[in-house]
Amino acid sequence: MSGRVLLRLALVTLVLLVIQSTLMLSIRIRGVHPDLLWLVPITAAILDGPETGAIAGFWSGLAFDLILPTPFGLSALVGCILGYAVGSATKAVDREATWLMPVAAVIGSVAADMLFAVLGGIFGQRQMVQIDFVAVVAVVAVSSALLVIPVNWAMRWALFPDGTSRSLVSAHGTRSRPW
């Protein structure tokens, strides 16, 4: 990745972090708020493949870990697994399909929240599996389907500064992508 892309990714992550800790925390349904974090690796993976998804998920997760009371590094771990999984699972799919982003956002965010809770439980944070899972799944699924649209714009701006269709992780031998 070029320095310009890294700078833009850092800026997008910072803006999302501020939005998450201010606006998103004020939107609560049954005590649950929307979660922007998982949308970064999901959109990065769909836009630029599993490797970019994993890298974006790791760094954005680490940034969110700085303000979360959960174990430091847990969001980074889930983010990188999520980015890689989404990128790999959508390889064979037409990535220009309009349904792909919302569907990936819903499935990916819900799966990431489940993995986050289970891993937290394994690491001794038993309160993480004592939550209202139905409310978390419902709120996170609906909000992710809506919020993935602006996050996708932001990530597209960050990953493709020249508006080019080149993959930013060097992709010798792979065909160029349509975006």
Add this chain to the structure above:
Amino acid sequence: MPRSRRSRRTLTVIVLVVASLTIISIDLNGRTHSLTSGVKSVANSIFSPLRGAVVDILSPIGNFFAGSLHYGSLQTENEKLQATIGRLRAEQTEKGFENAQLRNLTALEHLPYLQSLPTVTAQAVDQNSSNFTSTVTINKGRGAGVDVGMPVVAAGGLAGLVIQSFHNSAVVQLVNDGQSRVGVTSADGVVTGTVDGQGTDATMTLDQVTPRTPVHKGEVMFTSGLDASAYPPGIPVARIVAFHTTPGAVQETITVAPEADLSRPLAYVDVVQWEPTP
């Protein structure tokens, strides 16, 4: 896809997963936790003012819309609060004499008494920043004398315990968090046990109460302040809402509700500058 690219991709993910696991291990290890805590502290010192500025900009806009939409209910709530303040002032005056007597007695016995302990009033800046924990972030930290392990009281009872302290902010684990445990006793000392948080749910359980202990619905449980307790004695923690004895069980099944009103966002809290004696 060339094999070299696939191998590199796999290697990248493995490196990131190993790096994440290493960071988690460092954070959860008591001896190395200060490293991650230090990083978080620096990040919070930088990030808090930024978040505060955004909140300062957004709050008036949100309050304007919320106020205009709920004007009637806000006016009713304000009237109710005024009535409550009046009643509490009267009760406070009546209890002034009793409190003075209690303070003298506890001083004679060298026992800590909540009203004699210094407190730091702090504003709650956000509550439950994660969907998986029950915590509140306050705008006072080490710079104001707030340290890890200090009890926090608010809205009528024990709110929680400081679990992370940075220079300008701190994180409080609320009593209903799944990791929270508080040793409690009833006012007459007959019932003793542990109040366990049950996640973000409003109810908690009172454990380690032996069967056939005379418990009463509505009875308030206070911090016991026993040896090495994390809390000074006498802080209201929870009220018994239901109980039953299961045949053959080794303890009563008791459901309690927190005395501090945690069903709505906390606005201000008092951090009690008290640390347990080792």
